Amino acid sequence: MKRFIKYLIIISFLIGLVYLLIYLFKNHAYNEYKIKKYEIYETFNIINHKKYYDFVIKDKDNNIYNFIYYNNNKRNKIITDILEYSEGDIKCIIPVFDKKMGNIYCNNKGEISTIYNIDNEKLINKLKKDRYYNYYSSDKVKKVDNFSYYLDNVPSNYNFIIWNYTGINIINSKIDTVKLIDDNDLYNNKYSTLIDYYYLLLDESTTNKFTYYDIKRGSIKTIISEDELSGDYTILGVHDKKLYLIDNHNYNEYIFDFNKFKIELIGSEKLNYKVIIDGKVKEVSTSKFKSDMNNYKFIKYISNDKIKEKYNTENIYLVNNSYYFEVKGSFYRSNIDYEDKAIKLFSIDKVNDWKIVDNNLLIMSNDTLYLYNDDIGLRKVVSNNEFKYNYKNIYNLYFD
Numbered sequence: 001m002k003r004f005i006k007y008l009i010i011i012s013f014l015i016g017l018v019y020l021l022i023y024l025f026k027n028h029a030y031n032e033y034k035i036k037k038y039e040i041y042e043t044f045n046i047i048n049h050k051k052y053y054d055f056v057i058k059d060k061d062n063n064i065y066n067f068i069y070y071n072n073n074k075r076n077k078i079i080t081d082i083l084e085y086s087e088g089d090i091k092c093i094i095p096v097f098d099k100k101m102g103n104i105y106c107n108n109k110g111e112i113s114t115i116y117n118i119d120n121e122k123l124i125n126k127l128k129k130d131r132y133y134n135y136y137s138s139d140k141v142k143k144v145d146n147f148s149y150y151l152d153n154v155p156s157n158y159n160f161i162i163w164n165y166t167g168i169n170i171i172n173s174k175i176d177t178v179k180l181i182d183d184n185d186l187y188n189n190k191y192s193t194l195i196d197y198y199y200l201l202l203d204e205s206t207t208n209k210f211t212y213y214d215i216k217r218g219s220i221k222t223i224i225s226e227d228e229l230s231g232d233y234t235i236l237g238v239h240d241k242k243l244y245l246i247d248n249h250n251y252n253e254y255i256f257d258f259n260k261f262k263i264e265l266i267g268s269e270k271l272n273y274k275v276i277i278d279g280k281v282k283e284v285s286t287s288k289f290k291s292d293m294n295n296y297k298f299i300k301y302i303s304n305d306k307i308k309e310k311y312n313t314e315n316i317y318l319v320n321n322s323y324y325f326e327v328k329g330s331f332y333r334s335n336i337d338y339e340d341k342a343i344k345l346f347s348i349d350k351v352n353d354w355k356i357v358d359n360n361l362l363i364m365s366n367d368t369l370y371l372y373n374d375d376i377g378l379r380k381v382v383s384n385n386e387f388k389y390n391y392k393n394i395y396n397l398y399f400d
Contacts, residue, residue, distance in 0.1 A: 064341035065105045068359045087123035103374045113344035116377045137379045153379035163394035194396040204231040225263035237298025239276045306340040357397045364391040
């Protein structure tokens with residue numbers, strides 16, 4: 001009997017360990033729970049080795065607050081409290097993660113928004129008094145050549161990349177300039193791509209040798225292809241330190257693999273094509289792929305009838321489980337399950353171009369590149385008069 005109980009304990013322990021390992025290593029987990037009068041829908045995801053939570057909070061009036069929270073410690077039900085603030089018609093909530101305070105989201109007369117859209121001095125003073133409102137944006141500028149840099153606005157582990165016609169400027173707490181071209185300027189930088197912390201120079205010349213810059217180690221190197229590429233490409237995107245592109249001359253698909261530091265032919269009209277769908281590599285037939293190649297780009301404008309009908313916009317990105325879109329200079333984000341229940345993030349004058357890197361928005365407005373995320377709000381990063389005319393594919397971001 002004692003032996004039987006001993007075996008039972010060991011088997012129970014092993015079963016529990018298996019379930020724990022399955023939980024720890026699976027890429028998705030979902031929980032629903034309630035705090036005060038708020039329903040919380042919590043989804044844990046791992047995409048491209050990055051761990052994050054998607055949150056939807058619903059109040060008693062069915063208003064929807066959506067946000068993203070990055071955290072490497074995988075747990076269930078990580079919101080422990082929700083603080084409430086109000087002033088007149090404005091009601092705000094602050095999610096609490098154990099003792100860490102989240103960002104401030106508000107209901108302003110029925111419009112759900114971040115605190116950055118709220119212009120109410122009494123409310124802001126309440127939040128400042130309780131030390132929950134500590135957002136800032138510095139106008140201190142460092143001028144170098146034709147650039148104006150706002151270094152105090154750059155978060156500590158952020159590195160902005162700006163193409164300067166012969167190479168790149170790397171902006172963090174300082175400015176580094178790297179020359180990648182010795183002869184003519186490359187004004188129209190259509191294809192160069194950031195792959196993790198490798199900046200790959202892709203121009204429109206026919207070649208099998210490609211220059212890249214290792215930002216982390218500060219070195220310029222070359223990656224070589226067995227085939228000669230035409231210089232006319234369709235960039236599909238980056239996944240798992242690999243750039244996927246199509247050579248439009250012969251419709252061959254290549255990956256620039258920065259895990260192995262090699263270029264491989266992975267698709268063609270005879271071999272079919274490889275694309276990324278839901279974070280996984282999938283094979284697509286040649287007929288499907290060639291009928292709508294742009295549809296297989298990893299990050300692209302998409303069509304969504306609910307968003308288009310409600311907000312009258314077609315400038316919509318779907319990134320992981322969130323829609324991001326812009327309406328006449330106002331930016332919004334909605335959860336994939338509540339696409340027409342968007343939160344207003346911020347507004348800005350004259351949007352030339354914008355892109356999303358993780359949960360960060362990079363916005364080129366007039367002559368200035370701005371950074372936005374929910375943690376820091378909207379900040380200037382760098383200005384240059386040239387940005388008014390040339391802004392496509394000249395800015396990017398990577399993290400230490």
